[in-house]
């Protein structure tokens with residue numbers, strides 16, 4: 574594999590050799606077109622054609638070098654942008670965006686929440702308080718579970734199932750910790766789903782934040798105490 578810098582060096586070498594070997598170059602009013610025809614590296618644009626340039630060889634070289642440098646700098650810049658974009662998205666690879674559809678897909682298909690764990694101090698089904706229904710169960714993903722203290726790690730998700738008295742599932746409420754989503758209220762994305770996945774409300778609802786905001790120091794989490 575050649576990197577852009579070794580390619581640049583090879584191009585320059587080829588060009589210099591072509592110029593010095595070309596007998597036309599020593600003649601008065603010489604053309605460097607032959608040299609340039611060799612100089613069509615990966616950075617040469619398709620529309621670029623060898624130019625006829627007269628007498629001043631160093632000027633031609635300087636100009637050529639300048640163009641080549643420009644292309645190299647642009648290519649390197651592009652590479653940096655692409656690489657940083659890729660690594661940025663890899664940091665959160667596989668995590669859903671802060672919107673109801675992506676999150677629902679994630680917690681039901683990509684990483685089904687029923688396979689997650691419970692907080693150690695809040696296992697299985699519990700009897701709840703208003704407004705979440707008389708019975709509920711809270712599942713947490715590994716990122717939440719492995720957060721030793723508040724605030725929990727980004728990517729943490731808590732899923733709460735609410736049941737009625739007959740133990741029928743009536744709602745699924747979710748809190749999802751997203752970088753820079755809502756810094757003033759703990760960066761939580763909130764959503765309430767019907768059992769079929771219809772979302773309302775979602776985002777930054779004042780209602781959710783109002784109640785859970787009574788425990789800001791516990792990162793808005795009510796069922797688990799960090800020690």
Ligand code: HEC
Pocket residue numbers: 700701702703704705706709711731732733746747748763764765774778780781782784785793794795796797
């Ligand atoms: C009236 C107060 C109140 C409102 C409004 C409220 N919650 Fe809660 N929430 C609670 C309480 C209390 C608990 C603890 C469990 C219980 O007793 O039902 C809880 C628990 C939870 C949990 C389990 C994790 C934790 O923090 O303990 C989630 C997830 C959750 N709520 C999401 C939501 C979402 C999403 C909304 C908005 C759509 C919302 N809640 C609105 C009071 C509220």
